[in-house]
Amino acid sequence: KQLLLSGKKSHLALMNQYAHFKKMEHLVIITATYGQGEAPASAEKFIQLVKKNPQKQAFDFSVVGFGSTAYPNFCQFAYETHEALKEVNNSTALQEVFTVNDQSFESFNNWCSVWSEKMGLPIHLEKPKLVTTSKPASTFKVIHKAELPEDDTFLLSLKNLNGSKPVSGDLLSVVPAKGERERLYSIGKVNTDTLLISIRRHEKGLCSNYLHQLEHNEKLTATVVNNRNFHFPKYSKKTVFIATGTGIGPFLGMIQENIKRKEIHLYWGARTKDAFNLYKDYIETALQEGKLTDFKTAYSRQQSEKIYVQHLIQRDKELFLEVLKKKGCIMICGSIAMQKEVLQELQQLSSKYLGKDLSYYQNRRQIKMDCY
Numbered sequence: 523k524q525l526l527l528s529g530k531k532s533h534l535a536l537m538n539q540y541a542h543f544k545k546m547e548h549l550v551i552i553t554a555t556y557g558q559g560e561a562p563a564s565a566e567k568f569i570q571l572v573k574k575n576p577q578k579q580a581f582d583f584s585v586v587g588f589g590s591t592a593y594p595n596f597c598q599f600a601y602e603t604h605e606a607l608k609e610v611n612n613s614t615a616l617q618e619v620f621t622v623n624d625q626s627f628e629s630f631n632n633w634c635s636v637w638s639e640k641m642g643l644p645i646h647l648e649k650p651k652l653v654t655t656s657k658p659a660s661t662f663k664v665i666h667k668a669e670l671p672e673d674d675t676f677l678l679s680l681k682n683l684n685g686s687k688p689v690s691g692d693l694l695s696v697v698p699a700k701g702e703r704e705r706l707y708s709i710g711k712v713n714t715d716t717l718l719i720s721i722r723r724h725e726k727g728l729c730s731n732y733l734h735q736l737e738h739n740e741k742l743t744a745t746v747v748n749n750r751n752f753h754f755p756k757y758s759k760k761t762v763f764i765a766t767g768t769g770i771g772p773f774l775g776m777i778q779e780n781i782k783r784k785e786i787h788l789y790w791g792a793r794t795k796d797a798f799n800l801y802k803d804y805i806e807t808a809l810q811e812g813k814l815t816d817f818k819t820a821y822s823r824q825q826s827e828k829i830y831v832q833h834l835i836q837r838d839k840e841l842f843l844e845v846l847k848k849k850g851c852i853m854i855c856g857s858i859a860m861q862k863e864v865l866q867e868l869q870q871l872s873s874k875y876l877g878k879d880l881s882y883y884q885n886r887r888q889i890k891m892d893c894y
């Protein structure tokens with residue numbers, strides 16, 4: 523908007539759409555970083571595309587990275603993008619990579635001032651009004667804690683004593699100690715006022731251990747964060763859930779909410795069969811009640827050869843292809859490493875059998891992810 527107001531033309535595209543831009547003089551990249559320093563899905567092909575599409579004319583570029591310093595690989599993909607662009611002929615880095623921590627408007631504005639000064643353009647950004655998607659803090663009471671002696675995961679059932687009305691797939695933000703940053707946990711809503719969170723206990727983790735030591739009837743103050751891109755899709759007739767470990771948490775709630783008994787297939791990966799005991803009752807009841815169509819597991823350490831959820835996608839490809847073709851939805855929750863493998867499998871199916879890039883379905887919100 524600001525460029526248009528200054529009488530300049532601009533073209534806005536996803537990083538995966540990088541091509542020969544005949545008239546490009548200035549390139550601005552704004553990118554997040556995903557997982558352990560990887561590209562976001564919409565930028566996965568960018569580095570390759572930069573190499574494949576040299577520009578005939580000279581251009582300058584500037585890279586802005588969005589991220590959070592709470593992660594060790596803060597803005598790593600922004601730095602990789604900068605390096606890749608520096609390597610190509612005709613390009614000039616206008617400035618070093620600029621980083622923006624935790625959506626800081628001030629940092630972004632600083633970048634904008636420096637950039638616009640170099641461009642000789644008067645650009646003034648207006649501070650956006652704060653839109654909070656979080657509801658006010660609520661009080662929860664621990665009504666049940668289930669854990670397995672041989673496993674490091676546990677399930678907390680929380681009764682919502684006041685306030686917010688979460689939906690399965692929303693996140694619970696917990697601040698484990700004063701001055702600490704928040705930690706997020708995926709919510710499964712199992713009935714009107716009971717939430718379920720599945721937590722993996724980290725050996726020296728502050729919040730996971732804080733939650734673990736909570737006793738029956740003890741209270742917890744936490745904030746529900748709206749995560750609307752990960753709610754159960756009402757329109758989808760056929761849905762596949764894919765999870766590893768604690769990633770099953772939000773799905774336990776979504777299955778409960780399936781009163782229309784739509785087709786839902788759940789794929790779950792864990793190291794051993796024993797891990798399933800934590801969720802057994804929920805899954806078996808849902809199967810009996812017809813709220814869950816089937817439940818397929820991949821236990822990586824149960825047999826001599828390693829089986830992971832992504833292997834099941836290959837095996838059951840007919841189902842996955844049908845879900846994609848018929849506007850169904852695939853939801854993925856759990857580890858980032860699993861997400862990467864699953865997306866790769868889906869990408870292969872999609873291009874081989876449907877002649878489409880997976881981004882086609884992602885753009886239609888048929889693939890939803892919440893991985894950590």
Ligand SMILES: Cc1cc2nc3c(=O)[nH]c(=O)nc-3n(C[C@H](O)[C@H](O)[C@H](O)COP(=O)(O)OP(=O)(O)OC[C@H]3O[C@@H](n4cnc5c(N)ncnc54)[C@H](O)[C@@H]3O)c2cc1C
Pocket residue numbers: 693698705706707708709719720721722723724725726727728729730731768769771892893894
């Ligand atoms: C969108 C989202 C959804 C999530 N959903 C879930 C969920 O449903 N379930 C779930 O279990 N988690 C979930 N997480 C992860 C969760 O938010 C926390 O990151 C996780 O519980 C670890 O927090 P912590 O405070 O226990 O560990 P932290 O204190 O933050 O420590 C992080 C890591 O560092 C290690 N560490 C800490 N101190 C030391 C030390 N002194 N020496 C060596 N190592 C150390 C810990 O062992 C741990 O592995 C989610 C995250 C996101 C972003």
